[in-house]
Amino acid sequence: MRGVAHSEFPELLELEAIIREGGSRLDTQIACEVDVGNEKFPVHVVALGNPSPDVPVAGFFGGFHGLERIGTAVVLAYLRSLVGRLHWDSVLHRQLESVRLVFMPMVNPGGMWRGTRANPNGVDLMRNAPLDALAGAPFLVGGQRLSCRLPWYRGLPGTPMEQENEAVCRVVDQEFFGRKFGIALDCHSGFGTSDRIWFPYAHTVQPIDHLPELHALMEIHDQANPNHRYVFEPQSRQYLAHGDLWDYLYQRACAKPGRVFLPLTLEMGSWLWVKKNPRQVFSRQGIFNPLIGHRQQRVLRRHLSWLDFLSRAACGHRHWIPGDDVREQYRERALQHWYDKPPP
Numbered sequence: 001m002r003g004v005a006h007s008e009f010p011e012l013l014e015l016e017a018i019i020r021e022g023g024s025r026l027d028t029q030i031a032c033e034v035d036v037g038n039e040k041f042p043v044h045v046v047a048l049g050n051p052s053p054d055v056p057v058a059g060f061f062g063g064f065h066g067l068e069r070i071g072t073a074v075v076l077a078y079l080r081s082l083v084g085r086l087h088w089d090s091v092l093h094r095q096l097e098s099v100r101l102v103f104m105p106m107v108n109p110g111g112m113w114r115g116t117r118a119n120p121n122g123v124d125l126m127r128n129a130p131l132d133a134l135a136g137a138p139f140l141v142g143g144q145r146l147s148c149r150l151p152w153y154r155g156l157p158g159t160p161m162e163q164e165n166e167a168v169c170r171v172v173d174q175e176f177f178g179r180k181f182g183i184a185l186d187c188h189s190g191f192g193t194s195d196r197i198w199f200p201y202a203h204t205v206q207p208i209d210h211l212p213e214l215h216a217l218m219e220i221h222d223q224a225n226p227n228h229r230y231v232f233e234p235q236s237r238q239y240l241a242h243g244d245l246w247d248y249l250y251q252r253a254c255a256k257p258g259r260v261f262l263p264l265t266l267e268m269g270s271w272l273w274v275k276k277n278p279r280q281v282f283s284r285q286g287i288f289n290p291l292i293g294h295r296q297q298r299v300l301r302r303h304l305s306w307l308d309f310l311s312r313a314a315c316g317h318r319h320w321i322p323g324d325d326v327r328e329q330y331r332e333r334a335l336q337h338w339y340d341k342p343p344p
């Protein structure tokens, strides 16, 4: 295994320790390398489970925004738990025969190293895809091309995406687009007081084609975890944004009929951590991450079951995705639920 391990970069050290522990049971690659001053950091990709294109895939992404370390921590905690169980968990081995699991826990190591939301070029990776909001994206926050010195910078118009995003696209191409069914989860923090599960679109209030599948996924999650506290909704219900990478990849996935690609974002509500520990507001890390040990543990514990649920949901997707006979009924229910459409 190549890569720089830096003693002051705990997330990278943890990821590389997990990769060592998993050994030959993991498929690993370095999707790209990011230069920051004299340092060079790898963007690792880890996969396990059945590599056959005939099985579904679940993918877990984190660290697009360098300040949101808790997103990376959640993905690493799940990967650590899986790798630890490979030694003895025969049920997990059965599961891995019929699903592929892909991890990209730290997409923007340069930003995390520098303690910035953006990558080392000053580009916000979640505003950088070649896709414009149709109308109503909020000034600055929705993405801007004024200056890389301001937050939410999209990059120069007409230029290729940043290398970290190109790397994500290659991984999604390799691991998702050759398969009929995939769920991706991208872990963020910083918005509001509730934990939210967002799905596309972010660039328009138009509903996506796969609303029936998303409503069905929400229903089986409610059944499996009746006391959960996630708010499940299209991102456009909160705000619109330019350049959303998951909108872009979702649209690319839809170019092939019959392929189902459901990209989700976990947006952990950090304002609650700030409310419970108001001194956090004076720390840049503190606005985006739980700073107290027991709160960090509780956050990791709570989200682990959501990540594991998604692996199982991908694995068993044939049993819950709505068939052609009921798909339009699911769409009606979803439109009523999320788009305030009156019942027929």
Ligand SMILES: [Zn+2]
Residues within 6 Å of the ligand: 064, 065, 068, 188, 189, 190
């Ligand atoms: Zn974020």
